[in-house]
Amino acid sequence: MNFMPPFTKMIDLxxxxxxxxxxxxxxxxxxxxxxxxxxxxxxxxxxANPLIYRVYEATANPDEHGQLRYSTTVIExxxxxxxxxxxxxxxxxxGECAELYFGLAGxxxxxxxxxxxxxxxxxxxxxxxxxxxxxxxxxxINIGRVPFAFFACYPAEAxxxxxxxxxxxxxxxxxxxxxxxxxxxxxxxxxx
Numbered sequence: 001m002n003f004m005p006p007f008t009k010m011i012d013l014x015x016x017x018x019x020x021x022x023x024x025x026x027x028x029x030x031x032x033x034x035x036x037x038x039x040x041x042x043x044x045x046x047x048a049n050p051l052i053y054r055v056y057e058a059t060a061n062p063d064e065h066g067q068l069r070y071s072t073t074v075i076e077x078x079x080x081x082x083x084x085x086x087x088x089x090x091x092x093x094x095g096e097c098a099e100l101y102f103g104l105a106g107x108x109x110x111x112x113x114x115x116x117x118x119x120x121x122x123x124x125x126x127x128x129x130x131x132x133x134x135x136x137x138x139x140x141i142n143i144g145r146v147p148f149a150f151f152a153c154y155p156a157e158a159x160x161x162x163x164x165x166x167x168x169x170x171x172x173x174x175x176x177x178x179x180x181x182x183x184x185x186x187x188x189x190x191x192x
Contacts, residue, residue, distance in 0.1 A: 009059075021056040022059060029052060035169075050076070052086070053075040055072070075087065075140060075149075077142055077148075078142075082175040085141070087141075091137045099138070099158065100132070100153045103125050103149075105147065107123075110140050111139050111174060114136060114137075139165070141174045170189065
């Protein structure tokens with residue numbers, strides 16, 4: 001047996017930042033091209049190219065059965081048109097893999113959907129533990145006025161399938177209307 005050494009990483013619970021993260025991914029509006037429903041609002045913000053979110057990868061554990069990875073994500077407050085800032089969203093490349101999210105700071109929602117378009121919306125605040133079952137696509141959205149941060153833990157072999165979401169979208173959009181969050185049907189969603 002090859003024993004991997006144990007380790008500990010510190011997470012700033014107020015900000016979601018992992019100071020000694022092995023990788024920090026930043027996603028700007030240009031990285032999210034076509035993901036927002038209001039293309040005119042997206043085009044109007046394109047020159048400013050705001051930061052939408054950061055992912056702090058705590059581990060680089062091997063992509064093999066039995067290993068776990070964990071990270072934090074911090075989504076900035078803001079909107080493209082009426083639609084809140086959000087992550088790209090994905091299915092797992094290995095669909096049988098589940099994931100656990102834990103709210104650290106701010107306020108958000110986790111939108112989940114099956115490939116057929118069944119949707120579940122889970123509110124996330126500090127202390128909320130949200131379970132992503134196997135085969136559900138998932139995206140997180142900041143519905144607050146401050147950064148929304150959460151912790152994620154998942155099997156290292158889970159992988160990402162961003163293509164399915166880029167192609168078909170989510171069945172529901174999370175928007176702000178009259179000062180409140182609403183879920184509305186996405187007219188661009190296509191069922192598989």
